[in-house]
Amino acid sequence: MTDDSWVPDACTLPTAERPLRLAEFDALFRDALRGVDRLSAGHLRLHLDGRAEPVARDLIARESACCSFFAFELARPAGDTLSLDIRVPGASVAVLDALALRATAARGR
Template sequence: MSERQVTTDGSWAPDVCSLPTAERPLRLEEFDQFFRDAVRGADRLAAQHLRLHLAGGVAVEETARDLTARESSCCSFFAFDISRSSPDSLTLDVRVPAAHVDVLDGLTDRAVSAAGFR
């Protein structure tokens, strides 16, 4: 994640996020753990669209659905879509409006770094 995207709590969350500031480090750690455990690949399909390739297990899907639902409730500009094309193939598409591309940049950098792609 670039320095311009790091907030004082180390997250990518912009001011429009309604998650209380005290809870942000906990959510950030949840995402980091999810990225480490589940992400197997990442494609930046467009400035506003990230696709994460995930391990295909049921527990991964349950965690992804729970985490993205909670994130959507406090950062409503995120659009998450989880899809399964086969029992072993799970993807998480993350989209943001143009005004929040920098947030997606931060999320992408964090996912790639935590998953060990760099």
């Protein structure tokens, strides 16, 4: 999935860098995703392999810097599992929908 037409204008990441960022999310999902829970329209929880913590922290820090509508929270609820909560306001639910779709697609590979 390479179409980034769902990326809102509020995203300040330069257009040329967007495919690279999407590829980073896809790699995180492919390599570390263990589960996906949609807790509400504006709240997605990803369960990640704990070994991906440095990569996840770096990625969400950079994403927070360019897309202020995202709220990320990374926690280690049990052992070697990470929980990444992603929240967006109502106006950005379509962005979260697209991210959830990417995660689900990567998990199915």
